[in-house]
Amino acid sequence: MKLTVALLCAAVLTTASACRKKPAPAPVAPQAPAGAAPSGNEAQTADSNASVLTLMLQEYVAKNGRVPKDVSELSSITTYGAVPKPPAGYVFTIDPVQKQVRAVKQ
Known part of the structure; x- marks a missing residue:
């Protein structure tokens, strides 16, 4: 009888300790630094x-009544966040007639 109780206690303790094991964390994919270009x-x-930038340009024209000379003047418009930088090999130009940024x- 004592042997049965001892085996039962051992089985309960073994299964109870196994329930507390946590799975290994999944590997995290590396991310680009915050300031890096996508x-x-x-x-x-x-x-x-x-x-x-075209949305920012349209808001700028509505507030100031004129088209800015370059994209850097759009920094006063904060509705859409900071003025995005062009990716490598590109520049942003303003089309004053159609009021668009290209x-x-x-």
Whole structure:
């Protein structure tokens, strides 16, 4: 009888301790630093940033009544965050007639 109780206690303690084991954490994929330019398709990134800049340009024109000389003047518009930087190999130009920002490959 004592042997049965001892075996039962050993079995309970073994299974109870196994329940507390945590699975190994999943590996985390490395991420680019916060200030780094996004990797991938630069043309798509340039067009996306130009779209945001066009919205900022339209708000700038509505507030100031004029088209800015260059993209850096859009920094006063904070609705959409900071003025995005062009990806490598691109520059942003302002089309004053259509009031749009375009990404131009250098």
